[in-house]
Amino acid sequence: MLMRNFLSSRKSIREFKGKNISGKDMQKVQEIVSAVQNKVDGNLVQFTLIDEGKGFGKALEGKAGYAGVMIKAPAYIAMDIVDASPKGQFTAAYAMEEIITGLIEIGLGSCWISLTDVHAGGQEVIQGFNVHKAEYLLAFGYPMNTMGIGDTPYSSRMGVEDIVYKERLGNPMTVEELETLGLDDLFYYVRFAPSAHNEQPWRYVVNNGRVDMYMKDTGKNYWIEAGIAAYYLEQLAHTMSIPHRFVLEETSTEGEYKHIGSLQV
Numbered sequence: 001m002l003m004r005n006f007l008s009s010r011k012s013i014r015e016f017k018g019k020n021i022s023g024k025d026m027q028k029v030q031e032i033v034s035a036v037q038n039k040v041d042g043n044l045v046q047f048t049l050i051d052e053g054k055g056f057g058k059a060l061e062g063k064a065g066y067a068g069v070m071i072k073a074p075a076y077i078a079m080d081i082v083d084a085s086p087k088g089q090f091t092a093a094y095a096m097e098e099i100i101t102g103l104i105e106i107g108l109g110s111c112w113i114s115l116t117d118v119h120a121g122g123q124e125v126i127q128g129f130n131v132h133k134a135e136y137l138l139a140f141g142y143p144m145n146t147m148g149i150g151d152t153p154y155s156s157r158m159g160v161e162d163i164v165y166k167e168r169l170g171n172p173m174t175v176e177e178l179e180t181l182g183l184d185d186l187f188y189y190v191r192f193a194p195s196a197h198n199e200q201p202w203r204y205v206v207n208n209g210r211v212d213m214y215m216k217d218t219g220k221n222y223w224i225e226a227g228i229a230a231y232y233l234e235q236l237a238h239t240m241s242i243p244h245r246f247v248l249e250e251t252s253t254e255g256e257y258k259h260i261g262s263l264q265v
């Protein structure tokens, strides 16, 4: 897959066509969710498909999303982070991005929804829909416009020079240096990873054939963003025939930045 193909339709979709997901597509969604769930340890994360989205979305108005602004969608996936350790959160978010990839492949758009932003009884509501608990939801459906053509642009992102450093945090790395290493495109695209409130807490240090990922400690849940960003980094690297997997290892803290792990490049 080309890098730009990985990203062409990978952005938050908040408006969906009014129609329900067809039975055939819902069957595929169930298969996607089950396949991902079977790969991850159920003691870390549990995904639940909510196929009757209308009542669910309505019941969560004022109780989920940024400041209680719930995204209306024909269906949702609830993410229950069973194990709240860094590994649990990281694994859950990484797995949710795998689900999103599956949804994109069958033409469905999606958006993450925080259940942690407001504390107004959201958990009680979801329990009424047979979900034990959830920290995040994924709203999904048929996007209003054909994805990637003439619809909502990506939210703004920081420049490569603001997030990528050489050998140590804070030491600038020029685009020319990244070009020499063949990593300029990788970092151009990795910036498009989604993050809650678009906070973009990730930073990268390129050092001797490896990329170390750091997260800015915003006091919030940066392990979720770490799992998402690691998925982007790894998948984009795969499009460049870099076969390695991101290795999660929290080793140090540098000021407000936490070391999360690394990828060999």
Ligand SMILES: Cc1cc2nc3c(=O)[nH]c(=O)nc-3n(C[C@H](O)[C@H](O)[C@H](O)COP(=O)(O)O)c2cc1C
Binding pocket: 010, 011, 012, 013, 014, 064, 065, 066, 071, 111, 112, 113, 114, 115, 117, 136, 153, 154, 155, 192, 193, 194, 195, 196, 197, 198, 224, 225, 228
């Ligand atoms: C963990 C997480 C939680 C999010 N929660 C919400 C939310 O509650 N409501 C919302 O409208 N968008 C939510 N988003 C979407 C982000 O705002 C969006 O990804 C970011 O602004 C970047 O925009 P883009 O995906 O369109 O490029 C969330 C994203 C993440 C990764």
